[in-house]
Each structure stands twice: as C-alpha cells, then as structure tokens.
Amino acid sequence: MTRADLLTDTRTTPRRKVLISGASVAGPALAFWLNRYGFAVTVVEKAGALRDGGYPIDVRGTALEVVRRMGILPRLRDAHIDLRRMTFLDGDGSEVASLRPHTVTGAVAGRDLEVRRGDLTGALFEAVRDDVEFLFDDSIDTLDQSGHGVDVTFRGGGRRTFDMVFGADGVHSRTREFLFGPEGQFHRHLGYCFAVFTMRNTFGLSRETVMWNAPGRAAALYAVGDDDEVHAFLNFAHPEPPFDAFRNPEAQRDLVASVFADAGWEVPAMLAAMRDADDLFFDAVSQIRMPRWSSGRVALVGDAAYAPSFLTGQGTSLALVGAYMLAGSLADRDHTAGFAAYEHSTREFVTVNQEQVGEGGATLFPTTARALEQRNNMLRELRVMPSAEARPAHSALTLPEFGPMT
Numbered sequence: 060m061t062r063a064d065l066l067t068d069t070r071t072t073p074r075r076k077v078l079i080s081g082a083s084v085a086g087p088a089l090a091f092w093l094n095r096y097g098f099a100v101t102v103v104e105k106a107g108a109l110r111d112g113g114y115p116i117d118v119r120g121t122a123l124e125v126v127r128r129m130g131i132l133p134r135l136r137d138a139h140i141d142l143r144r145m146t147f148l149d150g151d152g153s154e155v156a157s158l159r160p161h162t163v164t165g166a167v168a169g170r171d172l173e174v175r176r177g178d179l180t181g182a183l184f185e186a187v188r189d190d191v192e193f194l195f196d197d198s199i200d201t202l203d204q205s206g207h208g209v210d211v212t213f214r215g216g217g218r219r220t221f222d223m224v225f226g227a228d229g230v231h232s233r234t235r236e237f238l239f240g241p242e243g244q245f246h247r248h249l250g251y252c253f254a255v256f257t258m259r260n261t262f263g264l265s266r267e268t269v270m271w272n273a274p275g276r277a278a279a280l281y282a283v284g285d286d287d288e289v290h291a292f293l294n295f296a297h298p299e300p301p302f303d304a305f306r307n308p309e310a311q312r313d314l315v316a317s318v319f320a321d322a323g324w325e326v327p328a329m330l331a332a333m334r335d336a337d338d339l340f341f342d343a344v345s346q347i348r349m350p351r352w353s354s355g356r357v358a359l360v361g362d363a364a365y366a367p368s369f370l371t372g373q374g375t376s377l378a379l380v381g382a383y384m385l386a387g388s389l390a391d392r393d394h395t396a397g398f399a400a401y402e403h404s405t406r407e408f409v410t411v412n413q414e415q416v417g418e419g420g421a422t423l424f425p426t427t428a429r430a431l432e433q434r435n436n437m438l439r440e441l442r443v444m445p446s447a448e449a450r451p452a453h454s455a456l457t458l459p460e461f462g463p464m465t
C-alpha cells in the first residue's frame with residue numbers, strides 16, 4: 060500500500076483497529092495520538108482501575124513539548140511540585156549538606172516539571188477516556204499474527220482481531236515476552252533494587268526530601284506537599300536482579316527488611332510502615348535494551364521497549380516522546396514502514412538518555428565507604444555552586460509535526 064493510498068484510506072475505509080496493552084504513561088499517550096490520526100483504539104489494562112500510586116516523576120525537555128501539544132501542560136504546571144530543599148544525612152543521621160534540588164536532580168528550575176505520578180496518569184487518561192475504549196481488569200492471553208491481522212484472546216475470555224498491537228506494559232512487559240522471549244536477554248541490571256510506598260508524615264517535613272545513606276543503602280523521605288503523607292524510598296545494592304521477588308510482594312518486603320535490619324535514622328519506622336503499605340512499588344534498578352522494538356504487526360513503547368531506569372530520571376519522558384513518535388510514524392504509513400520510521404527517528408534519543416545513567420545518578424548511591432565519603436565531599440561543594448545547566452540529552456530530539464489529523 061502506498062502513502063497516497065493510506066491517506067485516501069483514512070477517509071474511505073474503516074478505521075484501522077489497534078490494541079494497546081497498558082494504561083499508565085506510554086499507553087494513554089499513544090492512544091491519544093493514534094486516535095488523533097484516525098485509528099480506532101482499545102486499551103487493555105490488567106489493573107482494575109487507573110493505578111495512581113508511585114513516587115513523583117519528571118517531565119523534561121522534549122517531553123514537555125509532547126504534553127503541550129496534548130493540551131495538558133497547564134494542568135501539569137498546576138500540579139508541579141515545587142520542592143524547596145534536599146538534605147543529605149550520613150549513616151549516623153548527621154547532616155552532610157542541604158541543597159536546592161535542581162543542583163542535584165538535573166532538572167531545570169522554572170521549566171522542567173515534577174508531578175505526582177498519579178497526576179500525570181490522571182491527566183493522560185482524561186485526555187483520551189471519551190474517545191478510546193478502555194478494558195480494565197483484563198489482559199492479553201494469546202497473540203497470533205499468522206493471518207492478516209493480529210488475533211488476540213483476552214484473559215477475560217474475549218477474542219478479537221486488530222490491525223496492530225502495542226505493548227506499553229512496562230519493564231516486565233508480557234507483550235515483549237510474547238514476541239521476543241524471556242526478559243533476561245534485554246534486562247540490563249544496574250546493581251540496585253528499590254522500594255517506594257507512602258506513609259504518614261510524622262516527621263514535620265514539607266516540600267522537601269531527606270536522604271540517609273550508608274554504603275550500599277539509601278533511605279529517603281519525600282514530602283511532596285504540606286499534607287500528612289510522605290513518599291518513602293529504600294534503595295540498596297543488589298548485584299543480581301531478584302527475579303523470584305518480582306511477582307511476590309511478601310518476598311519483596313522480606314528482602315528489603317533484611318537488608319535494612321540494622322539501619323539507623325528513621326529506617327525502623329519506614330520498615331514498619333512498609334509492612335502495612337498497600338501501594339508498595341518494588342523493582343530492580345535496570346534498563347531494557349533491545350535491538351528491535353517491533354515484530355510483524357506488534358511494537359513496544361515506553362519502559363517495555365527502552366526503560367532507562369530512575370537513575371536517569373527520564374523514564375516518563377522517554378515514554379511520552381516514544382508514544383508521540385510511534386503514533387506519528389504510523390499516521391500515514393502501514394505498520395512495516397511506520398515501525399521502521401519510529402525506530403529510525405527515536406532510537407538515538409533513547410540511547411543518549413539511557414547513557415545518562417553513568418552521569419550522576421549512580422553516584423547518589425555509593426556502595427563503599429570511600430565512595431560515600433567522596434560523594435559527601437562533592438555534595439558539600441555543590442552548596443556553593445549555581446544550579447546545573449539543562450542536560451542536552453533531555454532535548455536531543457525536535458518533535459516533527461505529523462498528519463493527517465482527523
């Protein structure tokens with residue numbers, strides 16, 4: 060089919076039907092743009108409703124332009140968390156340094172956004188909910204590409220055929236496993252695991268982060284506002300990914316509790332709160348690196364294809380930009396040409412951002428006493444430095460305009 064045929068097609072033939080697995084960041088963003096380009100979009104999400112938990116996330120550089128074009132930038136600006144201070148503590152709880160956050164995080168004051176994860180997923184969902192079909196509490200059971208489309212059976216018993224299917228189902232993507240096999244071959248472990256959850260703010264913290272460090276272990280409390288909840292964050296060195304714990308929250312709690320068993324500061328209270336937390340999010344700190352993001356009529360987007368890890372702070376931005384580029388690449392092309400265009404236009408941006416992991420993130424979590432001392436010295440010097448410049452990687456892609464629009 061030629062480009063001209065496809066342009067005609069959008070006006071004369073039924074809309075191309077697509078299925079997206081995952082309703083977090085990449086999924087609804089992709090749904091938004093595909094709907095704009097005339098696709099009939101269904102999103103399937105295994106959770107029973109939109110999942111609004113999670114640590115605050117960053118939207119920076121090129122991704123800011125994506126949310127502006129979606130019309131949700133003003134809402135996200137209103138939701139921006141204006142963090143005032145980051146305080147670092149030593150193993151005995153004494154203060155190492157208290158800094159303006161932008162000195163450390165790589166974000167640009169007054170431009171980049173940090174919002175509660177749920178504020179972003181809520182804004183994305185509202186931007187598409189009236190135009191797109193959502194199937195909650197369901198997931199893909201089988202995918203068969205042997206015919207002229209993708210035959211899908213759903214765990215809930217449904218059976219349908221789509222022109223294309225997209226995996227926006229996160230680091231541990233099932234869609235990726237269907238297409239390319241086990242995660243291990245694409246999983247690049249960065250040597251840490253982390254757990255985040257919310258707990259009561261009994262610490263008097265307000266719009267600030269306090270981080271305690273010992274070699275190989277970090278514990279942080281992040282007060283997003285002035286309310287009575289804080290985000291608790293526990294990060295620790297773990298040389299191998301704990302595959303056994305990924306689907307077992309009790310095993311995750313046991314692992315974290317054993318690693319931090321003798322830790323000081325507020326860590327005992329954090330461990331107690333973790334036991335009862337109903338929003339625990341645990342994972343290995345890792346990247347997904349794949350030589351190809353598509354196979355046949357199925358493509359991956361966001362963390363499923365190229366998770367960069369929170370050490371880069373770019374996971375959400377890559378998901379937003381990737382969704383925009385994937386949808387735009389398909390606007391006036393068939394799946395073969397569209398998927399090739401998506402990879403061609405987006406891979407370099409992904410790669411430079413994944414490589415940010417060596418530039419700062421890991422140094423926040425030193426694994427030896429000597430490295431911790433060096434990091435603390437660096438933090439003391441940062442007190443007198445001006446805010447960091449924007450990292451070029453965050454804006455390393457200029458968004459094209461795509462069409463045709465419906």
Ligand SMILES: Cc1cc2nc3c(=O)[nH]c(=O)nc-3n(C[C@H](O)[C@H](O)[C@H](O)COP(=O)(O)OP(=O)(O)OC[C@H]3O[C@@H](n4cnc5c(N)ncnc54)[C@H](O)[C@@H]3O)c2cc1C
Nearest residue numbers: 081083084085104105113114198228229233361362369374
């Ligand atoms: C509840 C939650 C909390 C998070 N908290 C943090 C955090 O604190 N810190 C951090 O660094 N990152 C966190 N993340 C990850 C962060 O949102 C992503 O790194 C980033 O935003 C990229 O988004 P994504 O849409 O590609 O993937 P994700 O945000 O991981 O979303 C994947 C979506 O797919 C769904 N899904 C998974 N498997 C299936 C399946 N088989 N069928 C259907 N749906 C499926 C998931 O429920 C989820 O909604 C969290 C993700 C979730 C889902």
